[in-house]
Amino acid sequence: MQQRxxxxxxxxxxxxxFASTIGENLLNDAKISxxxxxxxxxxxxxxYDASLDIGRNQVIAxxxxxxxxxxxxxxxxxRMNDTIGICKVSGKLMLDGEDIYAKKxxxxxxxxxxxxxxxxxxxxxxxxxxxxAYGPRIHGLARSNAEVDEIVITSLExxxxxxxxxxxxxxxxxxxxxxxxxxxxxxxxxxVSPEVILMDEPASALDPxxxxxxxxxxxxxxxxxxxxxxxxxxxxxxxVSQRTAYFHMGRIVEVGDTNRIFTNPRHEMTENxxxxxxx
Amino acid sequence: xxxTETVKAGLKKRYAREKRFQFYGKAAVMSGFVFLIFLLFDxxxxxxxxxxxxxxxxxxxxxxxxxxxxxxxxxxxxxxxxAAIDYAGLVKKSLRSQFPEATKRKDKKLxxxxxxxxxxxxxxxxxxxxxxxxxGEPLSIWFKADDDVDTFYKLKRNTSRIKAQQVEFIASLKxxxxxxxxxNWDFFTNGDSREPEQAGIKGALLGSFWTLLVTLxxxxxxxxxAAIYLEEFAPQNRLTDFxxxxxxxxxxxxxxxxxxxxLAVFINFFGMPRSxxxxxxxxxxxxxxxxxxxxxxxAIKSVPPSLREAALGxxxxxxxxxxxxxxxxxxxxxxxxxxxxxxQALGETAxxxxxxxxxxxxxxxxxxxxxxTVLPVQIFxxxxxxxxxxxxxxxxxxxxxxxxxxxxxxxxxxxxxxxERQR
Ligand SMILES: Nc1ncnc2c1ncn2[C@@H]1O[C@H](COP(=O)(O)OP(=O)(O)OP(=O)(O)O)[C@@H](O)[C@H]1O
Ligand SMILES: [Mg+2]
Numbered sequence: 015m016q017q018r019x020x021x022x023x024x025x026x027x028x029x030x031x032f033a034s035t036i037g038e039n040l041l042n043d044a045k046i047s048x049x050x051x052x053x054x055x056x057x058x059x060x061x062y063d064a065s066l067d068i069g070r071n072q073v074i075a076x077x078x079x080x081x082x083x084x085x086x087x088x089x090x091x092x093r094m095n096d097t098i099g100i101c102k103v104s105g106k107l108m109l110d111g112e113d114i115y116a117k118k119x120x121x122x123x124x125x126x127x128x129x130x131x132x133x134x135x136x137x138x139x140x141x142x143x144x145x146x147a148y149g150p151r152i153h154g155l156a157r158s159n160a161e162v163d164e165i166v167i168t169s170l171e172x173x174x175x176x177x178x179x180x181x182x183x184x185x186x187x188x189x190x191x192x193x194x195x196x197x198x199x200x201x202x203x204x205x206v207s208p209e210v211i212l213m214d215e216p217a218s219a220l221d222p223x224x225x226x227x228x229x230x231x232x233x234x235x236x237x238x239x240x241x242x243x244x245x246x247x248x249x250x251x252x253x254v255s256q257r258t259a260y261f262h263m264g265r266i267v268e269v270g271d272t273n274r275i276f277t278n279p280r281h282e283m284t285e286n287x288x289x290x291x292x293x
Numbered sequence: 294x295x296x297t298e299t300v301k302a303g304l305k306k307r308y309a310r311e312k313r314f315q316f317y318g319k320a321a322v323m324s325g326f327v328f329l330i331f332l333l334f335d336x337x338x339x340x341x342x343x344x345x346x347x348x349x350x351x352x353x354x355x356x357x358x359x360x361x362x363x364x365x366x367x368x369x370x371x372x373x374x375x376a377a378i379d380y381a382g383l384v385k386k387s388l389r390s391q392f393p394e395a396t397k398r399k400d401k402k403l404x405x406x407x408x409x410x411x412x413x414x415x416x417x418x419x420x421x422x423x424x425x426x427x428x429g430e431p432l433s434i435w436f437k438a439d440d441d442v443d444t445f446y447k448l449k450r451n452t453s454r455i456k457a458q459q460v461e462f463i464a465s466l467k468x469x470x471x472x473x474x475x476x477n478w479d480f481f482t483n484g485d486s487r488e489p490e491q492a493g494i495k496g497a498l499l500g501s502f503w504t505l506l507v508t509l510x511x512x513x514x515x516x517x518x519a520a521i522y523l524e525e526f527a528p529q530n531r532l533t534d535f536x537x538x539x540x541x542x543x544x545x546x547x548x549x550x551x552x553x554x555x556l557a558v559f560i561n562f563f564g565m566p567r568s569x570x571x572x573x574x575x576x577x578x579x580x581x582x583x584x585x586x587x588x589x590x591x592a593i594k595s596v597p598p599s600l601r602e603a604a605l606g607x608x609x610x611x612x613x614x615x616x617x618x619x620x621x622x623x624x625x626x627x628x629x630x631x632x633x634x635x636x637q638a639l640g641e642t643a644x645x646x647x648x649x650x651x652x653x654x655x656x657x658x659x660x661x662x663x664x665x666t667v668l669p670v671q672i673f674x675x676x677x678x679x680x681x682x683x684x685x686x687x688x689x690x691x692x693x694x695x696x697x698x699x700x701x702x703x704x705x706x707x708x709x710x711x712x713e714r715q716r
Contacts, residue, residue, distance in 0.1 A: 094602065125606060139622065
């Protein structure tokens, strides 16, 4: 399974061997696979030659110091970068063998299949019910109001929020606590039944208890969804993910089973980062 | 000197600077406030007389011979006969019976001049509405006094226009309690008139209403659509930049230029009628559009990106994102801009002069195609009139315009609060 990236385009930097990713970055039967992805914002390149496979029904954690390109990489996976005019993406990104950046791939459909949860909870300024019902409604996933009701309830249940809000589904989503809002955003994403959920530091604005609830939730969701999570917390990565990818200055330095990465990192920079020597 | 002392030494200066700045601020606010109070006080004191009117009580005989009708009771009175009655003569007759001592031609003439010209029309309307009054008891009716009498009596101001003989008449009416000042409803229910005691602002008020309606119907949808397109969909290129610069410049073009444009385009080229609210509204739309576009764009721009991302992340299309999320969120700002634009349109005078909305129009407009004038133009017209009673009418109209503006601004605040609660 272990392969090496062939490309050696980049100038080698003083921080060590940057030319390629070490570890198990490629898989058989990946849900999403990316090859030689380069992303730049105008003149500034943010991702260099990223090749990474994302396994089915697994959680993969993307870690690395601030500004290393984790969010940028994540946002390539559902083409959220399209909204940034200066952002250019090259390389190959495949979702179940379909080219994500192909002309005939509709970003609207793609985002229905690859949902996203953001760092800061961003519920719509609408009722809790409407927040969750919005996705199914615009995609025409429910034929009747009863079906919408059902989707809303099951999504809220899966997100572990239903018990807390069942008496006030008409209250505005913004009236919830931060942790509840983030679970509402997760419920909203689940309601569209995506295949993949991208999470960009979903717990960074939350207290330890709300974080624990979200982490538990991620672990449960893994049964049915493929999850990519960006996190700054080593513990969180260790707790929720099966695989971990370490990013550094726009490159994927090392990828492997989470256990292996945290117990036996091969790259010096990975080791430095997870032991807290820098980053 | 250690750090603390250095800071302490500087502190005094800093506080002094703060105090000074606060003083300037307060002084600026105060002077603005004083000017405002002075203005309001001046206008209000001038306007008060316009809201009351002097009336004189007359006994009008209702027997057939006084009315100049056939005294044969078997002859029924038809509409034609009623229309033919000499109402002016009837008013004069009533006056003469009130003052039998006025026998000389000159005295009679002065006597007749006590009453407003509207008295005969009022009497006529009364009898046409209820022909059963004929043959009945004499009627006691409060008729409007002439505007000179009104000014003299109401304001206790002696003018050369009131002769000594008339002063006596008025004094005698007063001892009999046959003269009073009453609320001047006609100011709100009449159209313009050459006679100040009959002039009202209903025509201008409705003219303003129809004109603003057209302005709103045209500039709001066009403005919002343009703002959405420019902000959300337009490609970022030279042409877009050019359009943007031009819109910003249009906001600064003197409004009279728009009037000339309206005259050339709507009236001369498209052949629309002059003086109508439709054309006025279209011209005002041109003036308000830049305001609405600029403020709507600012409102749309200020919608947080996280909301956009939330919608797009769920698979909403660009269009759905704009109409389901961005626009509702931007609505308070858009509406505020629209109402500021409307308030601006309400006060515009110059461009409307160019398209002929300055004509003397007595009739109250019933729609956007009736000749009309608007409140600020009415102010302009009356301010120009020689009769002193028009000064009060001018001031009163300014007050009404200010009230109109206040209502519009209050509406803006209410709407904004409503939409803010919605989100
Ligand atoms: N919209 C943008 N325009 C220009 N440059 C950008 C933009 N977004 C990100 N970048 C740049 O791309 C690089 C990677 O940013 P990215 O947000 O992906 O980092 P990150 O790993 O998510 O960091 P963090 O952990 O702080 O969120 C950074 O150098 C950043 O300055
Ligand atoms: Mg980030």
